[in-house]
Amino acid sequence: VKRSEGLKTACIGCGVIGASWAAAFVKAGHTVRLFDPAQSALNQALAEINVVIKGATGGDAKPGQGTAIGRVFVAASIEEAVRDADYVQESIVEDVDVKRRLFKQLDEFAPSSAVLASSTSEIQPSRFLEDLAGRDRCLVAHPISPPHLIPLVELCGSPWTTGMVIERAAAFLRGIGSEPIILRREIPGFILNRLQMALIREAMGLIDTGICSAADVDKVVRLGLGRRWAILGPFEAGHLNSRLGYSDYIMKFRDSMSSLFRALSVQNDIDLRLINRIDQELRLRVPLSKISEQQTQRDIRLSKLGEHLSTSIAVDHRDEAT
Amino acid sequence: VKRSEGLKTACIGCGVIGASWAAAFVKAGHTVRLFDPAQSALNQALAEINVVIKGATGGDAKPGQGTAIGRVFVAASIEEAVRDADYVQESIVEDVDVKRRLFKQLDEFAPSSAVLASSTSEIQPSRFLEDLAGRDRCLVAHPISPPHLIPLVELCGSPWTTGMVIERAAAFLRGIGSEPIILRREIPGFILNRLQMALIREAMGLIDTGICSAADVDKVVRLGLGRRWAILGPFEAGHLNSRLGYSDYIMKFRDSMSSLFRALSVQNDIDLRLINRIDQELRLRVPLSKISEQQTQRDIRLSKLGEHLSTSIAVDHRDEAT
Numbered sequence: 001v002k003r004s005e006g007l008k009t010a011c012i013g014c015g016v017i018g019a020s021w022a023a024a025f026v027k028a029g030h031t032v033r034l035f036d037p038a039q040s041a042l043n044q045a046l047a048e049i050n051v052v053i054k055g056a057t058g059g060d061a062k063p064g065q066g067t068a069i070g071r072v073f074v075a076a077s078i079e080e081a082v083r084d085a086d087y088v089q090e091s092i093v094e095d096v097d098v099k100r101r102l103f104k105q106l107d108e109f110a111p112s113s114a115v116l117a118s119s120t121s122e123i124q125p126s127r128f129l130e131d132l133a134g135r136d137r138c139l140v141a142h143p144i145s146p147p148h149l150i151p152l153v154e155l156c157g158s159p160w161t162t163g164m165v166i167e168r169a170a171a172f173l174r175g176i177g178s179e180p181i182i183l184r185r186e187i188p189g190f191i192l193n194r195l196q197m198a199l200i201r202e203a204m205g206l207i208d209t210g211i212c213s214a215a216d217v218d219k220v221v222r223l224g225l226g227r228r229w230a231i232l233g234p235f236e237a238g239h240l241n242s243r244l245g246y247s248d249y250i251m252k253f254r255d256s257m258s259s260l261f262r263a264l265s266v267q268n269d270i271d272l273r274l275i276n277r278i279d280q281e282l283r284l285r286v287p288l289s290k291i292s293e294q295q296t297q298r299d300i301r302l303s304k305l306g307e308h309l310s311t312s313i314a315v316d317h318r319d320e321a322t
Numbered sequence: 323v324k325r326s327e328g329l330k331t332a333c334i335g336c337g338v339i340g341a342s343w344a345a346a347f348v349k350a351g352h353t354v355r356l357f358d359p360a361q362s363a364l365n366q367a368l369a370e371i372n373v374v375i376k377g378a379t380g381g382d383a384k385p386g387q388g389t390a391i392g393r394v395f396v397a398a399s400i401e402e403a404v405r406d407a408d409y410v411q412e413s414i415v416e417d418v419d420v421k422r423r424l425f426k427q428l429d430e431f432a433p434s435s436a437v438l439a440s441s442t443s444e445i446q447p448s449r450f451l452e453d454l455a456g457r458d459r460c461l462v463a464h465p466i467s468p469p470h471l472i473p474l475v476e477l478c479g480s481p482w483t484t485g486m487v488i489e490r491a492a493a494f495l496r497g498i499g500s501e502p503i504i505l506r507r508e509i510p511g512f513i514l515n516r517l518q519m520a521l522i523r524e525a526m527g528l529i530d531t532g533i534c535s536a537a538d539v540d541k542v543v544r545l546g547l548g549r550r551w552a553i554l555g556p557f558e559a560g561h562l563n564s565r566l567g568y569s570d571y572i573m574k575f576r577d578s579m580s581s582l583f584r585a586l587s588v589q590n591d592i593d594l595r596l597i598n599r600i601d602q603e604l605r606l607r608v609p610l611s612k613i614s615e616q617q618t619q620r621d622i623r624l625s626k627l628g629e630h631l632s633t634s635i636a637v638d639h640r641d642e643a644t
Contacts, residue, residue, distance in 0.1 A: 094578075122575070122578045122582075144546040144547070144549075144550065145563075150545070150546060150549055150550065151545045151546075151549075152541065152542060152545040152546030152549075154542070179541060179545045181534065181538045181541050181542060182538075183533055183534060183538075184532055184533055184534060185532075185533065187528075187533050188581065188582060188585050189578075189582045189585065191528060191533065191534055191538065191539065191542045192542050192546050192547060193582060194524050194528065194582060194585070194586065195521050195524055195525060195539070195542060195543065195547060196547060196556070197579060197582045197583060197586065198520040198521050198523065198524035198586050198587075199517050199518075199520050199521045199556065200556050200579075201520065201583050201586070202516050202517055202520035203517060203556060203557070206509075206513060206516065210506055210507070211505055211506055211507065211509050211513065212503065212505060212506060212513055214557040215557075216503045216504075216505075216513065217513065217517070217555055217556065217557060218554070218555025218556065218557050218558050219474065219501060219503050219555065220474060220476070220503060220513045220514050220517065220555070221517065221551045221555040221556055222551060222552065222553065222554060222555045223472070223473045223474040223501045224466040224472060224473075224474030224514050225466070225514060225517060225518055225548075225551065226547075226548055226550075226551030226552040226553070226555070227466075227472055227473075227474075227552055227624070227627060227628070227631070228466065228472065228548075228624070229543045229544060229547060229548030229551060229552070230544065230548040230549055230551075230552035230627060231544065231548070231620060231623045231624060231627060232540070232544060232620060233539055233540025233541065233542070233543040233544045233548070234518070234521065234522050234525060234539065234540065234543055235525070235536040235537075235539060235540050235600055235604060236540050236604065236607070236608065239601075239604040239607075239608055239613070240608070240613055240616055240617050240620055241467075242613075243610070243613050243614060244610065245601055245604060245605060245610050245613065246597070246600055246601040246604045247597050247598060247601040250592065250597050251597075253444070254592045256416075256444045256511075257519060257522075257592055258590060258591055258592050259510065260444075260510060260511045260515060260516060260519045261519060261523050261589070261590045261591075262590050263510050263511065263516070264516065264519065264520050264523070265520075266588075267583070268580060268583045268584050269580055269583075270572065270576045270579055270580050275568070275569050275572050275573075276569060278557055278568055279561075279567055279568040279569040282557060282558065282561040282567060282568045283567060285558070285561075286558065286561055286562070288565065288566065288567050291561070291562055291564075291565050291567065292565060294562055295562050298553060298554060298562055300634075301553050301634050302549070302550070302553060304630070304634050305549060305552060305553060305630070305631070305634070306549070308626070308627070308630040309549070309627070312622075312623050312626050312627070
């Protein structure tokens with residue numbers, strides 16, 4: 001990973017995540033080689049990459065973007081996809097053994113200078129890298145879907161990944177407009193999914209005990225927490241809640257926080273009866289026949305929100321991004 | 323609460339929340355009587371209401387807003403504030419006994435047709451309403467701060483509150499542009515703070531165990547979860563993650579969700595050493611001397627985000643709001 005554009009990248013596995021990564025890479029000026037054993041996945045990915053390049057929000061394509069699709073290549077094999085690569089992003093099925101076998105091939109075929117990254121949202125990298133010769137140049141780069149529209153990427157090395165490799169991956173991702181954060185060591189669920197699952201577990205508890213509907217939870221998050229959190233994370237938000245800062249803010253609510261912690265749901269199993277109840281409620285709001293259309297709406301709105309937020313970022317966050 | 327504007331409202335307690343409610347009420351065309359025993363709070367509130375009326379985002383005042391401040395009155399007593407009121411919003415200190423005494427006065431002085439609402443974020447309404455003669459017309463209307471910029475309001479009745487009173491409060495709040503949701507019964511922390519605290523507890527655990535910094539958590543939430551959740555709540559987001567809907571999506575991740583639930587932090591006490599560490603980190607990012615300026619920035623960005631989102635709401639949510 002040498003320069004800020006014109007790098008050779010490879011996307012292995014071309015589902016929703018792989019296609020979105022490929023679109024982000026090519027938009028940033030890199031070439032992308034796609035590999036997926038399923039021709040249907042490749043066709044779908046090429047169509048999605050085209051939509052992104054042309055501007056999913058309906059705006060005009062920017063100068064140079066007309067030729068971007070010319071930097072996308074379909075590879076006939078994993079070897080062909082990665083043999084010249086500077087950066088490889090794996091987005092295949094979430095299966096430790098399948099990933100272990102794939103990373104063995106990637107390590108064998110990719111130049112020794114290439115960084116090899118996995119999109120896994122749930123598998124600790126040591127679980128599929130332990131026996132790999134080139135495990136020092138492999139890591140997890142976990143995006144929040146879809147990565148061409150949401151900037152956050154979690155970088156998580158294995159115990160053998162070098163700091164230099166993590167920094168090279170971070171630099172590459174910043175170059176495509178992502179905002180990587182780096183975990184200090186590996187942990188199940190990384191950060192984002194642990195935070196998300198903590199909230200979802202409590203939400204499921206509230207629905208299960210009859211306090212509210214799934215629609216109520218969605219409104220509380222969308223019109224309350226999400227609106228605040230799109231601008232400020234929970235700690236900076238707390239810090240700004242008192243002119244004396246975070247400690248002062250927390251001390252006022254210490255006892256009620258502590259008793260709320262005690263009152264939170266402790267349910268560990270996924271209750272299928274509850275999941276079905278939530279599913280039925282959601283189908284009344286968005287029938288399965290409308291999901292595809294709503295996915296398009298979601299991506300348009302995410303794209304517009306990203307544009308809006310990038311023009312209204314406060315000074316402290318601008319500094320942080322540099 | 324009879325018509326959609328021109329109602330007589332009262333705000334008792336004029337701190338940040340009370341002043342923001344007052345601004346929202348007066349912007350919607352109602353008259354507001356303010357009461358606070360502290361003259362300094364009243365002065366600050368009047369200044370903040372003026373800023374909101376004039377347009378905190380720097381835009382031009384809309385027609386009619388020039389006269390809005392003429393609908394704000396300072397009352398010399400609680401009786402004067404509420405004696406003609408259609409809707410009363412209490413935003414005083416979070417203390418059960420103080421609220422109990424205040425609601426006794428509100429119930430005595432306000433017309434029997436008035437709705438009496440508390441802004442409490444943490445006290446179940448039965449705790450201060452149990453012995454009140456007019457407890458059937460009282461409820462919690464818990465905003466997310468500041469209520470003139472964030473639409474969500476949680477309505478939570480006591481066991482004695484009538485459904486009609488809750489509906490009248492909901493109609494009044496919809497009339498000022500809020501989006502009320504109604505809890506089916508009272509519960510500590512209502513919904514928003516339980517969801518928020520579930521996430522914050524896990525975030526504190528991640529910082530405490532050295533996985534990441536508070537800044538990392540803030541980035542994960544702001545650039546990842548918050549961006550998604552400003553558009554879609556967690557259940558509708560999951561539903562759109564599979565063309566076969568929510569159950570299908572969850573079933574793919576059922577085992578890893580369940581094992582993540584088991585791995586989440588179970589810390590119940592607020593660790594002051596950790597709070598101080600987070601506080602120190604936050605002061606490096608935003609020194610106490612800059613908090614006031616950053617609060618202003620936050621409110622400007624919240625206001626602009628609200629405007630942006632109100633023009634990019636998908637069809638399903640438009641329907642929901644009507």
